[in-house]
Amino acid sequence: MSVTDILSIQLYTLRMMESLDRILDTVADAGYRNVETVGSHLDDAAGVKAKLAARGLKASSSHVSLAALRDKPEAILHACRTLGFKDLFMPAVPPEQRDMPAEGWRSLGLELGRISERFHEHGIRLGYHNHHWELKPKEGEKTALELIFEAAGSSPLTWQVDVAWLARGGADPEHWIHRYRDRVTAAHVKDIAPTGQNEDQDGWTDVGAGILDWRDLWRICRDAGAEWMVVEHDKPADPARTARNSFIFLQNIED
Numbered sequence: 001m002s003v004t005d006i007l008s009i010q011l012y013t014l015r016m017m018e019s020l021d022r023i024l025d026t027v028a029d030a031g032y033r034n035v036e037t038v039g040s041h042l043d044d045a046a047g048v049k050a051k052l053a054a055r056g057l058k059a060s061s062s063h064v065s066l067a068a069l070r071d072k073p074e075a076i077l078h079a080c081r082t083l084g085f086k087d088l089f090m091p092a093v094p095p096e097q098r099d100m101p102a103e104g105w106r107s108l109g110l111e112l113g114r115i116s117e118r119f120h121e122h123g124i125r126l127g128y129h130n131h132h133w134e135l136k137p138k139e140g141e142k143t144a145l146e147l148i149f150e151a152a153g154s155s156p157l158t159w160q161v162d163v164a165w166l167a168r169g170g171a172d173p174e175h176w177i178h179r180y181r182d183r184v185t186a187a188h189v190k191d192i193a194p195t196g197q198n199e200d201q202d203g204w205t206d207v208g209a210g211i212l213d214w215r216d217l218w219r220i221c222r223d224a225g226a227e228w229m230v231v232e233h234d235k236p237a238d239p240a241r242t243a244r245n246s247f248i249f250l251q252n253i254e255d
Contacts, residue, residue: 003229003251008034008060010188010232011041014239020048024055030243031251034060036230039068042079049083060228061087061160061186063129066108069115080124087185087228088119089129089160102139102147109151116157125185127158132169149180159183161226163217164190164204174220181224189214189250190232202235206242208249218253 009032014023020041027035037059041048052058062085064076069090080088090112097104116126134145142150149157159180165188166173177184191210198205207214221229231250236242 003254004031004033006034006227006229007032007247007250008036008228008230009243009246010036010038010063010230012038012063013231013233013236013242016236016239020051024051024057026240027243028055028057030240031247032057032231032243034058034228036060036228037062037083039064042068042076042083045079045082052083059083059085060230061085061089063089063091066090066093066112069126073115073118077119077122077124086123087125087127087158087160089127089158089186091129092131098133099136102142102144105134105138105144105147106151109148109157112148113152113155113157116152116155120156125156125158127160127183127185129160129188130162131165135166135169135171145176149183157183158185160186160188160230161221161224162188162190162232163221164188164192164212167212168192168203173217177220177224184221184224184226186228186230187221187226188232189218189229189246190234198237200235201233201237204233204235206233206236206249207231207246209245214250215253218250 009027011023017023035057119126135143138144161177161184163173166176189207191205191207191212193203193205193210231246233242
């Protein structure tokens with residue numbers, strides 16, 4: 001299996017291009033063969049699938065909001081089957097909930113665990129995608145991320161580990177990845193610019209151009225069970241360049 005078989009790109013990275021046709025042309029031209037969609041793409045799964053197929057692309061996975069998981073689970077399951085992927089991730093809680101107390105995070109973990117059990121029955125793995133706010137202590141030294149997974153218990157809830165957000169939150173990514181390796185099914189591959197650089201991009205940079213040792217982190221994620229390695233940049237100045245540069249750096253990362 002080559003790197004390109006497991007490498008994907010989160011289409012949120014290219015959202016400023018607005019047109020899905022233009023976005024997909026750009027990622028295909030950059031060399032990608034897999035993409036991670038966002039929740040709105042699930043609303044027209046058949047149409048998106050046709051656009052992907054026309055460019056030799058496939059959907060590796062998708063993000064989907066908690067509201068959608070609650071309100072239209074059957075429609076989401078149908079979209080997953082239509083697009084042909086099995087990995088679905090809830091990317092974040094709404095901004096107004098990110099400072100909620102411990103009980104709120106426990107409740108979230110319990111709910112996601114229950115939804116993951118239902119989706120698992122239909123062959124879909126539901127997981128959580130972290131940022132840095134889940135690393136804040138909420139109960140003694142226990143963080144929100146710990147509370148989520150603790151409350152999810154033995155459910156099949158998975159984890160899409162966003163390595164750079166762990167690092168930005170002051171955590172040791174390797175420690176957390178090892179701790180929850182039984183839940184890891186995918187990783188977001190993004191990079192942090194050196195201090196004082198790329199402030200117009202919220203401090204992010206193209207993969208391979210920043211301070212993270214992605215050759216080591218790639219191995220750590222893959223060893224933990226990450227089946228998809230998904231490029232992302234939260235605020236690129238030039239989305240096409242970011243997609244291209246990140247692919248060029250990563251295509252030989254296992255050599």
